[in-house]
Amino acid sequence: ARYNRAILLREKGNKELADDELNQLAGLSQFRQAVSQANHLTTLARAHLNKNEPEAALADARAALGLWKDDPLAYYLIGVAWEQKGDASQAQHNLEAALALQPDYPPALNDLGLILWQEGNSNGAIEAWDKAVALAPDYPEAHYNRGLAGLRVGDTRRGMQELREAVALKP
DSSP states (O other): OHHHHHHHHHHTTOHHHHHHHHHHHHHHHHHHHHHHHHHHHHHHHHHHHHTTOHHHHHHHHHHHHHHOTTOHHHHHHHHHHHHHHTOHHHHHHHHHHHHHHOTTOHHHHHHHHHHHHHTTOHHHHHHHHHHHHHHOTTOHHHHHHHHHHHHHTTOHHHHHHHHHHHHHHOO
């Protein structure tokens, strides 16, 4: 549509507006290309995490952020890589960055809950898992973690209910 508009503007003698349209079109094209490359890099980062290769995952996810600085998935993957490396502070920082960009991201909420739980913040962890389940009722990992937390804080009924839900979703 921008290209057609630019052609029409040029035909009507408005070269300056036509050039602006074409420049905006070029910018959109470059952005789309950068996002596509960033998506490829996050796919590679996820594969490295699946092989427990956090350093390689960090390199790929950081490269993705170099192409698209507002990519919540890249921040999430960096957080997971830091989790694998055992640095909860860096993991939490990056998971929170992912959630700042995309507050309705259940995997980031789930992993943030795990970190908060490990730090002794059971209320914060349960709150993160509650949000994850509210956003994605079919997300078994959040139900599972919420169930274990319920058992550990003495809410046996809720804990068992959540564990049953997790198993029903992912036997």
